[in-house]
Amino acid sequence: MASDNQAPRAPSGTHDVLAPESDRWIALLGIFGSLAQRYGFSMVHTPMFEDVRVFHRGIGEGSDVVGKEMYEFTDRGGRNLALRPEGTASIVRAFVQHRPAAPWRAWYATPSFRYERPQAGRFRQHHQVGVEVLGSADADVDVEVITLAQRFFEGLGLTRFTLNINSMGDEHCRPSYTQSLRDYLETKASELCKEHQASHENNPLRVLDCKRPECFAVIEGAPSLAEALCDSCRTHFERVKDGLRKAGIVFEINDRLVRGFDYYTRTTFEFSSSALEGAQNAIGGGGRYDGLVELLGGPPTSGIGFGIGIERVLLACDAENVFDIAPEVPEAFVVDVTGGERARDIVERLRDAGIFVERAYDNKSMKSQLKSADRSGARMALLVGEEEAESESITIRMLREEREQVTISLDELFARATTTGSLLP
RNA sequence: GUGGUCGUAGCUCAGUCGGUAGAGCGCCGGGAUGUGGCCCCGGAGGUCGCGGGUUCGAGCCCCGUCGGUCACCCCA
Numbered sequence: 001m002a003s004d005n006q007a008p009r010a011p012s013g014t015h016d017v018l019a020p021e022s023d024r025w026i027a028l029l030g031i032f033g034s035l036a037q038r039y040g041f042s043m044v045h046t047p048m049f050e051d052v053r054v055f056h057r058g059i060g061e062g063s064d065v066v067g068k069e070m071y072e073f074t075d076r077g078g079r080n081l082a083l084r085p086e087g088t089a090s091i092v093r094a095f096v097q098h099r100p101a102a103p104w105r106a107w108y109a110t111p112s113f114r115y116e117r118p119q120a121g122r123f124r125q126h127h128q129v130g131v132e133v134l135g136s137a138d139a140d141v142d143v144e145v146i147t148l149a150q151r152f153f154e155g156l157g158l159t160r161f162t163l164n165i166n167s168m169g170d171e172h173c174r175p176s177y178t179q180s181l182r183d184y185l186e187t188k189a190s191e192l193c194k195e196h197q198a199s200h201e202n203n204p205l206r207v208l209d210c211k212r213p214e215c216f217a218v219i220e221g222a223p224s225l226a227e228a229l230c231d232s233c234r235t236h237f238e239r240v241k242d243g244l245r246k247a248g249i250v251f252e253i254n255d256r257l258v259r260g261f262d263y264y265t266r267t268t269f270e271f272s273s274s275a276l277e278g279a280q281n282a283i284g285g286g287g288r289y290d291g292l293v294e295l296l297g298g299p300p301t302s303g304i305g306f307g308i309g310i311e312r313v314l315l316a317c318d319a320e321n322v323f324d325i326a327p328e329v330p331e332a333f334v335v336d337v338t339g340g341e342r343a344r345d346i347v348e349r350l351r352d353a354g355i356f357v358e359r360a361y362d363n364k365s366m367k368s369q370l371k372s373a374d375r376s377g378a379r380m381a382l383l384v385g386e387e388e389a390e391s392e393s394i395t396i397r398m399l400r401e402e403r404e405q406v407t408i409s410l411d412e413l414f415a416r417a418t419t420t421g422s423l424l425p
Numbered sequence: 426g427u428g429g430u431c432g433u434a435g436c437u438c439a440g441u442c443g444g445u446a447g448a449g450c451g452c453c454g455g456g457a458u459g460u461g462g463c464c465c466c467g468g469a470g471g472u473c474g475c476g477g478g479u480u481c482g483a484g485c486c487c488c489g490u491c492g493g494u495c496a497c498c499c500c501a
Contacts, residue, residue, distance in 0.1 A: 009492080064499050068426080086501085112501075117426080119495060126501060195498075209499095260500060270500095282501060309501025337459065368454085370461040385459050399461065 013124025058089035060262025096298035102135020121280030132305030143243030157322030329377030
């Protein structure tokens with residue numbers, strides 16, 4: 001459509017959100033925000049760009065997101081910055097900078113940027129809501145965080161989604177497991193898929209997640225992460241599972257769930273929608289990251305959180321036919337065929353009284369203005385013609401129900417608006 | 426980064442063996458001497474993504490390019 005000197009479009013992989021879709025965004029953010037508040041989270045805003053080191057150190061150089069998907073740039077002062085590719089690292093950086101009292105519970109809603117090829121449910125700018133808890137290693141926090149996500153999805157009306165959980169081990173048991181996995185993969189290197197023949201040494205855990213058939217056979221025989229967990233990780237994981245069961249949350253243990261960021265320890269989890277046709281069906285995910293605060297220069301501090309993809313959640317809602325938001329419609333629509341000055345004053349006074357009112361502009365014909373009134377969805381039209389102008393009155397015509405139209409004085413109209421908030425007696 | 430697929434009015438699309446463009450919806454106006462929705466009539470709006478080639482002639486064929494879309498990879 002667009003060519004060299006034609007109108008610009010939104011950049012590839014980005015999109016504009018207009019009504020009525022934007023109405024759903026407002027509603028979704030409202031639901032998430034009030035739920036998070038009920039769970040004791042307060043909202044945090046952090047910059048959309050950070051020193052690149054926040055992400056390099058936090059997410060890990062070896063990850064795809066940092067290695068090949070970040071929007072990095074140098075500003076006019078020569079600083080190396082990057083648009084945020086995910087939410088957690090920025091929040092942790094803010095924690096280290098401000099040292100709020102722990103445990104600190106923060107929720108956020110923010111765009112994220114990744115330079116990937118767009119496809120269904122995947123964008124270069126997407127949006128996430130999420131929470132992070134910094135400063136507690138208690139497994140009950142894991143349970144709460146996962147429960148919050150679960151309740152959010154339920155609150156939207158989603159039913160066709162699943163929760164996978166896993167434990168990645170900690171600094172005591174993970175290194176030795178990683179080594180034994182690396183040793184194992186070394187002996188099977190030639191049988192791995194092309195991608196992992198090259199990369200299994202730096203990031204052996206990622207191979208567990210590979211969906212290619214070649215790797216699959218190798219993975220079958222690989223040492224089990226679950227069996228390699230140390231006692232404290234095992235206990236932690238048991239308590240998480242127990243808490244989830246008590247909360248009535250259905251989950252699946254998936255010991256091949258290895259998420260894409262290097263910072264995860266112990267609990268990891270992912271919510272997937274089974275209603276989404278495409279390959280991009282992960283609607284939310286997160287986990288514990290007990291070493292991340294230190295990596296970003298803070299004191300040893302435990303942490304856990306998740307991110308939920310707004311666009312994907314809305315796609316899932318569409319697929320399940322839930323969360324259909326009816327947009328707000330005006331109570332009244334002022335039709336003024338005497339030039340518009342009266343409409344100008346009437347809408348202002350009614351709006352001051354707290355009523356949602358629209359009007360027509362450009363001195364259109366009555367037919368045209370009523371057409372606009374109808375399309376606006378307004379419950380009633382307030383008509384001002386020569387007669388009403390003469391007598392300082394207005395004619396109320398109901399647009400959605402059979403009722404005889406009535407003419408009342410403007411004084412009466414404004415009195416109703418300010419005393420009862422309704423334009424009808 | 427790799428591959429498939431598509432690119433005609435604001436939107437959804439039609440366009441038959443190549444002969445310089447149509448529908449529905451939407452929008453604007455009228456049919457009612459002040460009154461929307463249904464119906465009827467009329468109107469505006471497109472250099473057929475862009476560039477090149479073949480041809481007497483290309484929306485239709487060929488090449489390139491840009492963009493959309495889907496998939497791989499990875500993730501939300």
